[in-house]
Amino acid sequence: MRQELSVARTDAEAARVLASGSDHDVSEVRAELRAHMRAIGALREDQVALGHRMDRGFAQFNRNFVQVDRRLEQVDQRFEQMDQRFAQVDQRFAQVDQRFEQVDQNFAQVDQNFRQVEREFATVHAGIQQIVGLIEGITPE
DSSP: OHHHHHHHHHHHHHHHHHHHHHHHHHHHHHHHHHHHHHHHHHHHHHHHHHHHHHHHHHHHHHHHHHHHHHHHHHHHHHHHHHHHHHHHHHHHHHHHHHHHHHHHHHHHHHHHHHHHHHHHHHHHHHHHHHHHHHHHHHSOO
């Protein structure tokens, strides 16, 4: 029994040494775990801060796009106004073209009238020539 008691004491002593070592190991693991948790917490804070920064950036980006959209709508409206003004200018040029066509027709009529007058002057001239010939024929020389 003494021998058993001695073995039990030795085993108990070894168990105490092992328990002490494992307690030390557990403390080290806990310390590492706390360090990892702090690192993960810091990473989480960074990620949350980055997420908020990105949210603010995207919100600003969206506001800028809204402004760009409004400005593009204004540009579109101005182009529509320009298109309407060009259509008015086109109509006015069409009216000017019609008036020039009328002027061309009037000049053609004037030209035709001048040709008619020239023919009539030629007829009158021929008649005067005949009268002059008749008068010369009856007048003694």
